[in-house]
Structures are given as structure tokens and as C-alpha cells.
Amino acid sequence: MLEKEELTFVESRLSFWGKLSDAEKNILENNISKVTYSKGSNIHSADSKCLGVLLVQHGALRVYILSEDGREVTLYRLSSGDICVLSASCILNSITFDVHIDAEDDTEAFLLNISAFSKLSNQNVYVENFSYKNTVERFSDVMWAMEQILFMRFDKRLAIFLLDEMAKTNSSKISLTQEQIAKYIGSAREVVSRMLKIFQSQGILEQSRGLIHVIDKEKLKELL
Amino acid sequence: MLEKEELTFVESRLSFWGKLSDAEKNILENNISKVTYSKGSNIHSADSKCLGVLLVQHGALRVYILSEDGREVTLYRLSSGDICVLSASCILNSITFDVHIDAEDDTEAFLLNISAFSKLSNQNVYVENFSYKNTVERFSDVMWAMEQILFMRFDKRLAIFLLDEMAKTNSSKISLTQEQIAKYIGSAREVVSRMLKIFQSQGILEQSRGLIHVIDKEKLKELL
Numbered sequence: 543m544l545e546k547e548e549l550t551f552v553e554s555r556l557s558f559w560g561k562l563s564d565a566e567k568n569i570l571e572n573n574i575s576k577v578t579y580s581k582g583s584n585i586h587s588a589d590s591k592c593l594g595v596l597l598v599q600h601g602a603l604r605v606y607i608l609s610e611d612g613r614e615v616t617l618y619r620l621s622s623g624d625i626c627v628l629s630a631s632c633i634l635n636s637i638t639f640d641v642h643i644d645a646e647d648d649t650e651a652f653l654l655n656i657s658a659f660s661k662l663s664n665q666n667v668y669v670e671n672f673s674y675k676n677t678v679e680r681f682s683d684v685m686w687a688m689e690q691i692l693f694m695r696f697d698k699r700l701a702i703f704l705l706d707e708m709a710k711t712n713s714s715k716i717s718l719t720q721e722q723i724a725k726y727i728g729s730a731r732e733v734v735s736r737m738l739k740i741f742q743s744q745g746i747l748e749q750s751r752g753l754i755h756v757i758d759k760e761k762l763k764e765l766l
Numbered sequence: 767m768l769e770k771e772e773l774t775f776v777e778s779r780l781s782f783w784g785k786l787s788d789a790e791k792n793i794l795e796n797n798i799s800k801v802t803y804s805k806g807s808n809i810h811s812a813d814s815k816c817l818g819v820l821l822v823q824h825g826a827l828r829v830y831i832l833s834e835d836g837r838e839v840t841l842y843r844l845s846s847g848d849i850c851v852l853s854a855s856c857i858l859n860s861i862t863f864d865v866h867i868d869a870e871d872d873t874e875a876f877l878l879n880i881s882a883f884s885k886l887s888n889q890n891v892y893v894e895n896f897s898y899k900n901t902v903e904r905f906s907d908v909m910w911a912m913e914q915i916l917f918m919r920f921d922k923r924l925a926i927f928l929l930d931e932m933a934k935t936n937s938s939k940i941s942l943t944q945e946q947i948a949k950y951i952g953s954a955r956e957v958v959s960r961m962l963k964i965f966q967s968q969g970i971l972e973q974s975r976g977l978i979h980v981i982d983k984e985k986l987k988e989l990l
Contacts, residue, residue: 607909607912607913607916607917609913609916609917613916613917615912615916634902636899636900636902636903636905636906637902637905637906638906638910639906639909639910639913667891667892667895668891670895671891671894671895671898674895674898674899674901674902675860675898676860677898677902677905678858678860678861678898678901678902678905679860680905681860681861681901681902681904681905681908682860682861682862682863684905684908684909684912685831685863685908686862686863688831688839688908688912689831689833689863691916692831692833692837692839692915692952693831693833693837728916
């Protein structure tokens with residue numbers, strides 16, 4: 543059982559709470575537990591069995607697809623307060639694709655196990671509706687990612703990514719390899735490498751092993 | 767009002783029908799009408815006002831996204847019996863992206879107008895749930911399209927497309943320009959042109975203006 547304060551957080555994020563019967567509330571409370579994932583660990587993949595619904599308390603999850611030859615494309619990220627339904631997609635028949643989910647930081651989350659979620663979703667239309675609605679919100683995220691990948695000029699995409707990273711870490715130094723950046727923005731290392739060289743020649747940034755130092759943020763912003 | 771037979775078809779496709787009150791059934795019956803679209807016409811776009819929910823009776827719709835510079839990427843197609851909710855996305859807050867919808871053939875459909883759909887969706891959770899569930903099914907289609915575009919070898923993608931077209935028209939002759947094929951599979955005309963030339967040199971097909979004649983279907987299948 544969760545502590546009272548934790549339960550309050552969970553209830554506040556599950557908009558169907560008020561539509562549950564007392565018995566259903568009991569099922570939920572007895573089947574939700576705290577889980578922790580260390581940075582970099584895989585939480586869900588096409589082969590893994592169905593986990594359940596995750597509610598992120600602290601940390602960050604990254605949801606992505608993986609090609610046969612190992613290329614990754616990031617679909618979206620989840621952070622504190624976000625709910626992950628795709629880790630329970632096995633019981634939602636309308637979802638016929640598989641995603642991978644990694645912890646991008648050390649992450650603490652609440653897990654509603656799959657059998658309890660299945661039971662609640664089957665017997666209460668508000669729970670099912672919550673799941674589908676949440677998935678549709680993620681659909682919107684995926685459409686955004688897809689438009690970025692398919693349509694946006696690559697210099698603009700890379701500039702947005704670098705500015706986001708700077709804002710996230712509140713620093714002009716970005717500790718990521720070209721390989722990692724390529725993975726995060728759904729591109730190839732060679733393409734990232736080429737564009738970073740162009741940015742370097744324009745005096746926007748300097749590169750050293752695994753580190754990018756943005757020296758002219760304004761010039762980077764002009765690319766947007 | 768629709769004819770009895772038409773109404774039976776509509777009811778059979780709207781799985782929430784049994785969950786409607788008599789008053790709600792009346793709202794639905796009084797606000798559904800027959801619409802026709804001629805081949806090639808645009809039904810919905812980012813600028814157009816919100817249409818409502820469409821149920822395809824005959825014909826085919828194509829749903830796609832459009833870049834600023836006019837590139838199209840097909841997300842999925844809808845045919846007889848399929849329901850189109852994205853043409854009513856304005857009232858579903860979780861959907862924050864815009865799609866374009868064209869009639870790919872002469873199409874007859876039933877249209878539930880947006881105000882009736884909005885009313886029903888707001889007051890009956892089964893209607894809302896139906897909309898979200900339908901959208902999640904389309905999410906699965908989009909993920910499939912996205913994986914095709916991002917991950918699949920281009921020769922395989924083009925082979926699948928040509929085989930699909932042959933199956934659809936039950937003919938070895940495909941009356942499409944390279945431009946049209948590029949549009950349908952989310953690629954560029956030049957890329958399609960190059961691959962068709964390769965297929966031609968391998969004795970798989972012959973090309974003439976706006977027509978592709980597949981002469982070795984088995985060889986094409988070997989690419990899958």
C-alpha cells in the first residue's frame with residue numbers, strides 16, 4: 543500500500559478516480575506499487591511482457607521505436623505527473639504496434655499492475671476512456687515528432703534540440719555524443735556530424751570529445 | 767432522415783448505438799445526412815472548419831499530412847464501413863494536429879454533423895470512448911506508415927505498394943504516374959523514378975507514360 547501522500551498524488555492524476563466504486567478503488571489501491579528504474583535501463587520492449595500503467599513521480603522516460611537494424615526514433619518523453627499507457631498496450635486491442643521505453647534518468651514511478659488495470663478497464667468505461675484519451679494525446683506527440691522528422695529542415699531540427707538541451711541543463715555545454723544526438727532526433731550519426739561541423743564553421747559552437755559548447759546562442763536561435 | 771436500410775448500416779457501425787437513450791438516438795437520426803464527394807476533391811484540411819464524423823458507405827478516403835513546401839505523406843486510407851473521426855477533431859481536445867482528407871474515389875458517406883456529435887460526445891461517455899478508440903486504431907495505422915517510411919528499405923516499400931495496387935485493381939497494369947506513387951508512399955518523385963528504372967532493368971516491369979506494367983510478379987514478391 544502507498545502512503546497517504548503518495549495516494550493523493552496518484553488520485554490527482556487519474557481523472558477516472560471519482561467514477562470508481564468503492565470496490566474498484568480498493569482494487570486500485572491494492573495493486574499499485576512504487577517502482578524505481580536506474581538511468582539507461584529498459585522498462586518495456588516488444589519482447590517484454592505487459593507491465594501495466596505507469597505514473598511518473600520523478601525522473602524521465604523516453605518512448606521510441608526501433609528498426610531491425612537497430613536505428614531508434616524517439617516518439618516522445620514523459621516526466622513527473624505523466625502517465626504511460628503504452629506499457630499496458632497488450633490489453634488495448636486497438637493498439638497494434640510496439641514501442642520501447644527506457645528510463646532516461648533515474649526514475650521513480652507508480653505502477654498499476656496489468657491484471658488490475660485490465661479488470662478496471664473492462665468493468666468501468668471511464669477507465670477505458672482514460673486510457674484511450676491518454677493514448678490519443680500521445681498520438682498528437684507522435685504526429686509532431688513525425689512532422690519534425692519528415693518535413694523540417696535538418697539545421698532547424700538540430701538547433702531546436704541543442705537549445706532544448708541547454709534550457710534543460712541550464713548550461714551552454716551539452717554532454718552528448720553525436721551518436722546520442724542522432725538517436726534522440728531520429729537521424730544518423732553522419733548527418734549530425736556534418737551539421738555540427740557546419741555550425742562549428744559558423745562560429746555557433748565548439749566540439750570536443752562527447753561535449754558540445756555553444757558559444758553563440760543568438761546565432762543558433764536565428765535558425766528557428 | 768435516412769432510409770431504414772441506411773440507418774441499419776449506420777447503427778451496425780456505431781458500436782455505441784445500444785448505449786444511447788431514446789432522446790440521443792433521435793438526435794443522431796435527425797443530424798445524420800448523406801454526402802457525396804467526387805474523386806480528387808478535398809474533404810478536410812487544416813484551414814477548413816470542423817465537418818463532423820464520416821462513415822464511408824462506398825468509395826475511398828485518403829488521410830495525409832502536408833509540409834509547408836507541399837510534400838504529402840499518406841497516413842492511412844478509409845473504405846466502405848470505416849469511420850473517420852479526425853474530420854471532427856476540433857471537439858476532441860487531445861488531438862492537437864491537423865490532417866488533410868481527400869476523396870480518392872467517388873465517395874458516398876454518412877455525415878453526423880459536428881454540433882450533434884459534440885452534444886452526444888459530451889453527454890454520453892460511450893460516444894466519447896468510441897471516438898478515442900477509433901482514433902487509437904488510426905494511431906496504429908500511422909505507426910505502421912511511420913515505420914515503413916523511416917525504416918523499410920525503399921525497394922521493399924515500392925514492391926509492397928505495386929503488389930497492393932495490383933491486388934486492388936486485379937490487373938498487372940498500374941495507371942499511376944511516378945508523381946502519384948511518390949505521394950502515396952511518402953517519397954520523392956526522383957527516388958521512385960530511380961527505383962522503377964532498376965525494377966525495369968531487372969525485367970520486373972515495363973513503363974510507359976502514366977502506366978506501369980508488371981511482367982514478373984514473382985520476382986517482385988521476392989523483394990518482400
